[in-house]
Amino acid sequence: MGFFEKIGLYLIKLFNNVKDFAVFLWECCRWMFIPPYRFGQIADHTERIGLQSIMIVAISTFTTGMILALQLVNIMRIFRAEIYAGAAVAMAMSRELAPVITAFVLVAKNGSSMTAEIGSMKVTEQIDAMETMAVSPLRYLVVPRIFASIFTFPALTAIANVVGVYGGYFISTKIMQVNAEAYLHMMYFLVDPDDIWTGLVKAVVFGFLVTVICCYHGLRTSGGAKGLGRRTTAAVVQSTITVLIADYFLTYFFINFCGM
Amino acid sequence: MDNEIIKVCGVWKSFGTHEVLRGVDLSVPEGRITTIIGKSGTGKSVLLKNIIGILKPDRGEIFFEGRDLTKMKNQELLELRRSMGYLFQDAALFDFMSVEENICFPLVEQLGLRDGGELRRRVARLLELVELPGIEKKYPSELSGGMRKRVGLARAIAVEPRIVLFDEPTTGLDPILAESIDQLIIRVNRELGMTCIVISHDIASIFSFTDRLALLYDGVIEFDGTPEEAKRSDHEILRQFISNSFRQIDSER
Numbered sequence: 372m373g374f375f376e377k378i379g380l381y382l383i384k385l386f387n388n389v390k391d392f393a394v395f396l397w398e399c400c401r402w403m404f405i406p407p408y409r410f411g412q413i414a415d416h417t418e419r420i421g422l423q424s425i426m427i428v429a430i431s432t433f434t435t436g437m438i439l440a441l442q443l444v445n446i447m448r449i450f451r452a453e454i455y456a457g458a459a460v461a462m463a464m465s466r467e468l469a470p471v472i473t474a475f476v477l478v479a480k481n482g483s484s485m486t487a488e489i490g491s492m493k494v495t496e497q498i499d500a501m502e503t504m505a506v507s508p509l510r511y512l513v514v515p516r517i518f519a520s521i522f523t524f525p526a527l528t529a530i531a532n533v534v535g536v537y538g539g540y541f542i543s544t545k546i547m548q549v550n551a552e553a554y555l556h557m558m559y560f561l562v563d564p565d566d567i568w569t570g571l572v573k574a575v576v577f578g579f580l581v582t583v584i585c586c587y588h589g590l591r592t593s594g595g596a597k598g599l600g601r602r603t604t605a606a607v608v609q610s611t612i613t614v615l616i617a618d619y620f621l622t623y624f625f626i627n628f629c630g631m
Numbered sequence: 632m633d634n635e636i637i638k639v640c641g642v643w644k645s646f647g648t649h650e651v652l653r654g655v656d657l658s659v660p661e662g663r664i665t666t667i668i669g670k671s672g673t674g675k676s677v678l679l680k681n682i683i684g685i686l687k688p689d690r691g692e693i694f695f696e697g698r699d700l701t702k703m704k705n706q707e708l709l710e711l712r713r714s715m716g717y718l719f720q721d722a723a724l725f726d727f728m729s730v731e732e733n734i735c736f737p738l739v740e741q742l743g744l745r746d747g748g749e750l751r752r753r754v755a756r757l758l759e760l761v762e763l764p765g766i767e768k769k770y771p772s773e774l775s776g777g778m779r780k781r782v783g784l785a786r787a788i789a790v791e792p793r794i795v796l797f798d799e800p801t802t803g804l805d806p807i808l809a810e811s812i813d814q815l816i817i818r819v820n821r822e823l824g825m826t827c828i829v830i831s832h833d834i835a836s837i838f839s840f841t842d843r844l845a846l847l848y849d850g851v852i853e854f855d856g857t858p859e860e861a862k863r864s865d866h867e868i869l870r871q872f873i874s875n876s877f878r879q880i881d882s883e884r
Binding site (some may be wrong): 506507557 | 737740
């Protein structure tokens with residue numbers, strides 16, 4: 372096969388994959404607005420994605436807040452501005468780090484398991500069985516997971532904000548001996564509710580995208596255990612990259628179009 | 632002459648460059664057992680999945696009571712699937728659900744039944760029918776291969792479909808279990824009046840109960856007739872199939 376033929380085939384395959392994903396995305400959006408909603412399943416997935424992830428999200432963001440404070444206090448001390456470290460930690464956490472770190476943790480913990488669960492159902496013909504019983508797998512398996520993620524990603528991000536800011540406060544005031552009153556005062560003075568809202572909106576978008584990508588790979592699994600492993604890896608890698616790309620565009624949008 | 636409930640006309644299906652079905656024609660009479668035989672990998676399961684609509688043929692038509700299901704919209708296809716049950720080769724039970732939940736699934740999703748008492752009664756009756764009473768709370772991982780297939784059959788016939796499709800129902804089972812599954816297919820057909828389409832390699836046993844026999848070879852139906860016609864046929868591949876199967880039975884004895 373010639374060089375140009377290879378490129379042509381690759382482009383055709385890429386186009387078909389993008390088209391397939393776009394159709395899947397459209398179908399997900401469509402089914403999200405068609406009742407009845409499976410509240411039992413949504414609650415079950417919310418418990419699995421949300422409650423069972425609180426500790427790992429808290430540990431990840433508490434340490435991030437501590438590290439951030441450690442670095443910022445050290446740098447700001449050069450300018451005798453260490454009391455601003457609290458505001459900097461809180462803004463960085465609420466605008467960027469809390470939603471992104473929460474999304475990364477949930478991709479690793481829940482996104483991969485979504486792909487593996489649905490993919491395993493696909494290779495054992497359970498998805499086909501569902502279709503033969505006139506039930507759309509998208510409606511039964513994907514939509515409840517999307518709703519659960521849309522609720523839990525921002526909820527966990529809110530927890531991550533609080534825990535991360537406390538991590539920064541703990542290091543700054545207890546270890547680095549920054550004046551606690553001044554630290555908190557500057558934080559309250561400079562941090563705006565918009566900083567928190569933008570982070571929570573990002574978390575909703577991340578939750579939707581991660582779930583759609585991971586479920587898509589699950590439903591397209593073929594080729595037994597090897598295929599399942601390949602799809603799970605692809606789901607995690609693509610979800611992580613998508614979170615970062617979406618984060619850039621959302622940040623650009625909030626800064627340039629919403630003045631936040 | 633029996634009414635045709637399913638008619639497959641010139642169906643082609645490829646996966647990439649591999650042509651699996653190359654113009655399949657088949658008629659399925661209502662209320663009868665039709666068995667499709669053929670070598671492994673010749674596309675028997677693909678044909679069945681085209682009939683129930685989870686795969687779409689590249690070319691050709693499949694008629695269900697005169698309505699072309701290849702041209703049906705999604706909603707029509709979903710309605711049509713309520714008339715069909717499908718027993719998968721490995722039963723394809725939902726592994727995160729108990730036996731009871733598996734059998735309730737089509738009753739809730741397709742018939743919209745919500746009454747717990749009614750659902751439990753129906754599940755118990757179906758499990759009696761497949762000779763597995765009292766296993767409602769077990770999970771698929773706790774069942775043997777034969778038990779899983781029987782639970783799969785109970786699930787497939789739960790909504791009392793008009794057609795049941797069996798994808799190699801006896802493959803991987805010992806002869807006694809295989810015989811019990813054959814007996815269940817006969818009961819489903821004779822007692823419940825459901826049309827059965829069976830894919831099988833176990834030619835010796837299907838001769839005892841099938842009404843029609845079709846040989847799928849090289850992507851086309853090479854033979855379609857009654858078991859008696861099959862025995863008399865001088866079709867070379869069919870003769871090979873039949874003689875090899877009976878020779879295997881003789882050597883096992």
